[in-house]
Amino acid sequence: MKVYRIVLITFFLSLFTVTAAEAAKKSDNRHYQMPSSVMNIAKENTYPNPTQDLPSLQPSEFTKDLLSTSKVKIENPDLIRMLNETSINKTPFAIGLRATIYLGEWPLNYESSETVPNWEYQKINTNYFDNRGGNANYKIHYVQEMQKQIKGGLTAKIPHADDVQKMMMLTAAQKTKLPLSFSTTIGAGTKKSQVYNIPAQRLGYLYAYAPAVNEKGKVTYGEVFIVLKGMKRSIVVKNVTSQGIGAWIPIQDHVTFAFVTSSEPK
Known part of the structure; x- marks a missing residue:
């Protein structure tokens, strides 16, 4: 029992x-689910943003063998690409070979601790109409008055910033499944057919915001060496350090709308 x-x-x-x-x-x-106030404007956008596609680079068999010998996780796509382009042939005449090849200091991996969307990251437009003299509802819709470029970036200076940005964006995109880009543009004249009614005797304001994701985590650096001992090949990482880092990454071709009516000008 x-x-x-x-x-x-x-x-x-x-x-x-x-x-x-x-x-x-x-x-x-x-x-990470978009609120109903966030709309995709990719088709309506008068500025064609390039598609941001950062697929995870697949290591070659040679690179896999090397990475498996490292005590520190290596995920940097640029370092993996360099290793993919490297070849060291095994030969029976290499029995007495001893060599150490220094590849430099690299950001090796990024570990995410928090990924939070801000649906009103940056205000990009205001459509306005004064219907205080009207006797019926007045309909307005979104029209982008000026071209706006929304830029993200790291929140602090850090070595090898481009490599770190790539790893952070890959991680954030995988977690959120959102179309992320460190730079996106909303073209002038971009429109959306969604209608908003301004009641009689009221002013109406239709605010448009660019959304973004705030990514935070830790990046690990180290000096990378390829060590050859006879027919054995391995990666050794020395002087390993870690640093906290954050970044703002805009959500491409998306706009958040907020509609407000008032009896007095704002």
Whole structure:
């Protein structure tokens, strides 16, 4: 009977753990789900933004073998590309070979601690109409008055900033499934057909914002060496350091709208 109770308790605990994990996953998905006030303007945008596509670079068999020898995780796409373009042939005449090749200091990997969207990151436009003298609703819709470029970037100066940005954007894009880019532009004359009604005797303001993601985490640096000992090849990382870093990454071709009416000018 005692054994039966233990088995039953273990079963319910495992069930609770799975349920809690699924609930956390669903909550995380809702966290990155766009509110109804955010709209895709890719088709309407008068400025054609280039598609940001940063696929994870697949290491070659040679690179996989090298990476497996490193005690520090290496995920930097540019370093992996360099290793993919490197070849060191095994030869029976290399039995007495001893060599150390210095590849320099690199940002090796990025570990995310927080990824939070800000749906009103930067105000880019205001459409306005004064209907205080009217007797019926007045309809307005979004029209971008001036071209706006929205730039993101790292929140602090850091070595090898371009490499770090790539790793941070890859991580944030994988977590959020959002179209991210460190620079996006909304062209003048961009329109959206969604209609907003300004009641009689009121002023109406339609604000447009560019959304972005705030990514925070830790980047690990190290000096990378390829070590050759006979027919063995390995990667050794020395002087490993870590540094906290954050970045703002705009969401490409998306706009958040906020409609406000008032009896007095704002």
